Amino acid sequence: MSDKNITISDVAEALGVSKTTVSRAISGKGRIGEETRQKVLSYIEEHDYKPNVIAKSLAQSKTFNICVVMPGDYALVDLPFFQEAIMGIQEIAGMMEYDILLCISQGDDITSLKRIIMNRKVDGVVLLRTFVDDPQVKFLAEKNIPFVAAGSSQYKSVKQIDHDHETACRELTSIILMRGLRNIAILGGNENYVVNQTRLRGVEDAYEQFGAKLEQTNLFMNLESKSFIEKAVDDALSQNADCILCMDDAICSHVLRKLRQDHVKIPDDVKIASFYNSSVLENNIPSITSLSFDARELGMTACKNLLSQIDGVEVPRRTLLSYEVVLKESTK
Amino acid sequence: MSDKNITISDVAEALGVSKTTVSRAISGKGRIGEETRQKVLSYIEEHDYKPNVIAKSLAQSKTFNICVVMPGDYALVDLPFFQEAIMGIQEIAGMMEYDILLCISQGDDITSLKRIIMNRKVDGVVLLRTFVDDPQVKFLAEKNIPFVAAGSSQYKSVKQIDHDHETACRELTSIILMRGLRNIAILGGNENYVVNQTRLRGVEDAYEQFGAKLEQTNLFMNLESKSFIEKAVDDALSQNADCILCMDDAICSHVLRKLRQDHVKIPDDVKIASFYNSSVLENNIPSITSLSFDARELGMTACKNLLSQIDGVEVPRRTLLSYEVVLKESTK
DNA sequence: CTGAAAGCGCTTACAG
């Protein structure tokens, strides 16, 4: 109900000091007597004074906001991933008194992002998805805005945090090979996605390391629709595949449904594993062997990286995060 | 690369007019000659001048941001709902040049929201979830911040947008009753949630209207864990229920899994319907009869309502949104 | 219709 907000001038006046002094006591910048500072601080505490962040923004040209760009055309199975990542970002941002401005991007339309940047509403940006040829990246680089990609990015110069998909996929594939399975069908999505290329490399590494050969007939990529996936499953089964490796969970959930429909038993008739952990598959019967990545950790790390950049601290170009292999019934 | 941002003074100087005039040309407020205004506008256009929103904020004490409070402890099945609602909010907000500040609340801890409000970072708030006794509501009301609840709220005085759950549930229940099913088990969650009370009322209305009686033994409420739900399913089946009505999709997905596990056939052995539409159930075999609510529309309506409030326009206390009954295989 | 000036609430050289 206290309509008038108390300002720095009010505090200064009440204490018989200058605004400069109050400002210094709060910010901790500039020399100030310990006694004076305590006096100011306790007055502030008592009277519940809160600096006006907008005024501070204007004076410092800093907003204490970061922009999180999230795809508006997400696949349902990816939603928990994005959400968890955002929670991680928020956790770190909140600790540093930063807030999150949400930007929803449709495909590679960057008008929303542009507006936010041109309006100077944020100090930096975290990109939750990047493209091979990415207008966001170009725009931000040109405007000289600090930003970080959460997830792998094509651009060598872009600061990026990612999970170690390559090693993870190699390890899971190795385990499958070690179990004596040889006729393994690999089902993947768009080959132009950086992450799919990375995963495929992991698979190939595992084969090579094992002295085995990955037949091209067992490789089904660019499965971007339900019908493509179902066809791939049919083909794989008619080639007597003993295992189906799904490169992401959207694919995996379609595969599972198709198999259930055709009364194909897992793991008896065919083994299944997914290169991604999704809460969507969590409750499946049987449970699915998969890789587990911590999206929240990804968000936290990305946010830390961005805040460092904003503070002018040098950050590594690339940070790789760990993973876990989760063996379940589907490969028993 | 143009490091210096062009300001209103630059424009004024270049054009040989005052800052006042430039400001007026842009805002459209105050009298200004048509010729002058065009001159200013075209100069601005040409030189890609963008007003500094922060400075504008300070001068007008308006931020052109709204806060969206989303629960951090969401159930997975609810995520698409929240996401869609946020997309709807963003769509309207973006049109009005507003941005969204994301606030993630854990339970009824409102420290995040408090900070955002006290920092004056937003002009209003949309609440994606409210509680029966809600500290957010109390805080915002006390601070006199415009806000709106997307979803039903206990508080009569709170501006709220909601789907018409009561009528929807009544209609779906009536349809089930009309099919001659009588031994219907109702499985619901926390009875203290406003929405669950509303839905239950719809069910009871349908029974009454039909001259039928809803036996207490068929009513299973407060099923807040997987084991409670499974027990309820067992009980319902041993009472020879011919239909299971799930009051939300979290419950429905557990019910489906339990039935599959027990090899109970839908709809032959028992019919199923859910009082909520979830993309999580979308691909289920068989497809599930349910109610369909448009979360995006909810978000858009809530956002419009909030923006009106911010502009000082009177808004209705309560807006009820429509729904659809989607009949599928599970009740055939 | 147009402008000079004060103000929004901070920060920060500069001077002492």
Added chain:
DNA sequence: CTGAAAGCGCTTACAG
């Protein structure tokens, strides 16, 4: 160690 003053880039009574 402290303060007066200018400045951040807008808006808006007030005067003409």
